[in-house]
Amino acid sequence: MTPHDTRSHTKVLLMVPTSVGVGLTSACLGLMQALDTIGLKTGFLKPFRQDELNGPGPDRSTALVSSTLDLRPPAPIAQADMERLLRQDRLDVLMEQVIELFDQAMDGHDDTTPDLIVVEGVVPTAHGTYATQLNAQLAHALNARVILVGSGDAAAPEALAEQLDMHASAFGGVGSARTLGCILMRMQNLPGGEEPTLAPGTSSVMLDDTFLDELRRHSPALATDRFHLIGVVPYNPALIAPRVIDVARALDARFLHEGDAANRRVLSTSLCARSAANALHVFRPGSLIVTSGDRDDIVLASALATMNGVPMAGVLLTNGFMPNDNMIEMCRPALKTGMPVLAVDTDSFTTAKNLGRMGNDIPMDDLERAEQVARFVAGHLDLQWLKDHLSRGFARRLSPSAFRYQLVKLAQRANRRIILPEGSEPRTVEAAAICQRRGIANCVLLARREEVEEVARNRGIELPEGLEILDPEHIRSRYVAPMVERRRGKVNELTAEDQLQDNVVLGTMMLQLDEVDGLVSGAIHTTANTVRPAFQLIKTAPDYRQVSSIFFMLLPEQVVVYGDCAVNPDPDAEALAEIAIQSARSAQAFGIEPRVAMISYSTGESGSGADVDKVRQATRLARELAPDLLIDGPLQYDAAAIESVGRQKAPDSPVAGRATVFVFPDLNTGNTTYKAVQRSARVVSVGPMLQGLNKPVNDLSRGALVDDIVYTIALTAIQAAQRS
Incomplete structure (x- = not known):
């Protein structure tokens, strides 16, 4: 199946965040879960890695999708490579790389082609001012419909509406055909706010008319079918609760007792500076107790609460102080329940600040949390609307990036031999070298080798191994008799020999005799010069x-x-x-x-x-x-x-x-x-x-650029493959 065949039947949804911390990856996971629920097979692509959000190691979003949904999405383009191409004003090359990743995402399925690919967009950060530009280019290159992912306070509908309007403007506004709708994540103060739940199959949050009416009043497009409020996901502290082991990694803490650190989640953090008697309220399920290592009373109270069946997250000891051996022995029954105990050298206040800076992103090895988030978000999306809308076909468009990438891939697969009669023309020599090097075609230059090598030296072109150069003076005579036979009654040996002095005629005869698969000319010849020999020798299909x-x-x-x-x-x-x-x-x-x-x-x-x-x-x-x-x-x-x-x-x-x-x-x-x-x-x-024509002959504009010639050679190779 060709790249065209797969892309033409697959819809693309680009998830565009309105700010940092809106829960973009969670929205992607939830949407893919919802689409799976309604019977659509999905794939995933994150085109660009953002180091300031991801940190060291593999890309988090890609790893989570891989582990949670059993897909094999490709690794994203490195931030350094992306920014280098942007600085060099080579956005077209960057988008071609994105198309290549898209094809890899399509191949990340064992059997059938996915119905839909979810693409995670670029997050606007203080470091990267290019998010809006890149997201707009992604939408064009992938012919994607856009879903905005926002967050905010339901008590401030005007701010939410402005947020959506502003970010939709890059795609023609909330009323354009490009923008599909929005998902509001981590929403605070929803009317009749429901109790947090992680139960599978949670029904969509019920919004009262006041909130929707206010939102639509400030953004009238929300009241139309063009832009849909696809989901409103309430803030749920359980969904952003890190495991104790995640806290240890973030603070570079030492485990005095690891216990069940890989499974216990931190639902709240309590800094205990008061005596245990005045802090009894903090010893509750999911609480991480932060206290100085010399506060024996807090340590003992934590142990006692644990032995009384309170599943606390753990105890984090600060200031570098360690409990003495007798204290550890007294707490051993609590430790046997799996309660984690960690230690850091920073003071309690600094430690609390460091805890506050921890991000809400799902660690790539936290499969349980990823699955919970996916189910919870999916349960708050409008499944019926998604089913009704995505069952209707989009008017498909082939983007320039996809077209260029497709040409190269199909030409590489075709592996055809293309004759270039203008063999010493500088742009043609450079294009032939590129095509040969990239495997786009096996090019044959009709020219004296010395002339080609001089052009290459003057333009700094490295002639690749395998690039064929034929001296026309050495081969013309062998085509006189075949040309007379082909144009019997119209040319004789003398006129055939004369016409074959034209390298375009010579190349066309080579094509007619199937010695090459296609011909490209026109960089220094008129259209008539290129087409006339084809009419006479190749003739119409x-x-x-x-x-x-x-x-x-x-x-x-x-x-x-x-x-x-x-x-x-x-x-x-x-x-x-x-x-x-x-x-x-x-x-x-x-x-x-x-x-x-x-x-x-x-x-x-x-x-x-x-x-x-x-x-x-x-x-x-x-x-x-x-x-x-x-x-x-x-x-x-x-x-x-x-x-x-x-x-x-x-x-x-x-x-x-x-x-x-x-x-x-x-x-x-x-x-x-x-x-x-x-x-x-x-x-x-x-x-x-x-x-x-019976065989592919293609003309160039005399103002053609090197890239124009490369793509025309690719076109010709593909035509040759299609005819065979």
Whole structure:
């Protein structure tokens, strides 16, 4: 199964925290538990590690999900690597790495593809000011719906509403199609606040109308179906209670008696400076008694309470003082019950402050707490709403990062041999070296070796082992006879020998004879120079009567297809219909769900004239020829691309506002539009990719960058694999 195949059927939910300490990982665990409850198979991904929150060792969130839910999520990208790429302004590379992790998360299942991947977003901290930017980019790259994870006081609904509005703005606001809803964690002062419970299957907290009405009054979007209050999870001290062993690790304490430290939880901490007689109220279940090591009365009172059946968390002795042997012997019956006793060298006040600084994060080896948290949070989520909403399919988009990553992976898998006739052109040499090194294709440069090596020296390019360089002067003669045979009656030996002086013609003959799998040219040649030999020697595929082209336009949020922007000057209705079908099939082959818009200056029946009539007729023909495709037209560009305009101008259209394939009525319109979008919006375009040929030949723009050439080589390798 290809990366496209798995991603196209898997929804992605990005969990975006509004601040530090909202319980983000707990929300992820609870949501995944809830989704499992309603029968959805989930995966997990944490793209970036945050050292200031995680501390040393493996990533906590990833380890907890692995142990609690029996998944195998990949390790996140290190914070240092992430920040280095951000400093270098290489956000696109960072997002490609995220896509690679996403594919690994998809593979973390033994049998079936997950229905949904939960992604833990970046927490805004004082150290990292990039959280909002990265979360927005994650949403785009993974085509994710966003769930905000917040926390606060139910008695202050205005502050909660402002919190949600502010953080939703990075994704178009709480009313946008991108934002799905919110989960409010660790909520204080909920109306009719329920007693804390860890019982499995806890029912959702019942909120009175006053709280909801106040919240909706300050954030009207909460009253709509666009943004849902998915869950309100009450504060529960039992869920943030650390084990005694966690306290020992945090304070670097010594165990005088470890006892049941791995299982006893600290529900409260009591600093005992008064005499035991005046502190009897602190000896209660789950209490950690903090006292100076020379306070024998407190130590004895703790032992007595334990022997009386009070399951205290333990005793923490401060100031470096140790009880004497007689005292230890007197307390031995209490120790036999499993009561832990720890010691630190700091004074009682400092120790209490250090305890107050302990985080609420779940330690990665505390499986019991993780499972309790997951059940408790899941019990306070709106399961019916999740089931109803997630059973409906999203309009899938392929992000630029996913597209680029997919191209590379599929090309590596294809392992094809690609001829580059412009073998000594500097950008082509660099691109060939990259492709060879990364296994994207086995490139063949048509050029004299000395010329290629000189280019490499001048540009600091290291030519990888295995990069093939063929001197065209040494091989031209062997293709004269095959060319005469191929073009019988149209060329003789003299004209064939003359035409083969052109390296593009020579490379095309090598392709025709199956010595290579594809050809890429155009960095220094016109489109006609590249396409004409293909028409003459390769010819069209059996199902088509013409060759056309598409560009993959890497828009900020998704990849769309433009056709035809390079080959056919003024196609008639039949040709335009064929271009639409070719473009849709190409989009589908590269992971883009085809929704084809036939572009015109008029939408629907609102206009008339020869040009719009041609588009209308082409739409009808395309639908007849390919009834399985979503094709609509004529549509104006804004009606095809923008949801709000599409709803207004073509409310019944299955394509309007959601188009992924844009078919232009003629070359003038298509080429102008593609260049305007590419240059004005600084959009990367990959192509033109030729369609309808028997074998893959692809043209480059003469202004192509090295990356453009690399991705076009990858496209060509994939086309070759698909044809075989």
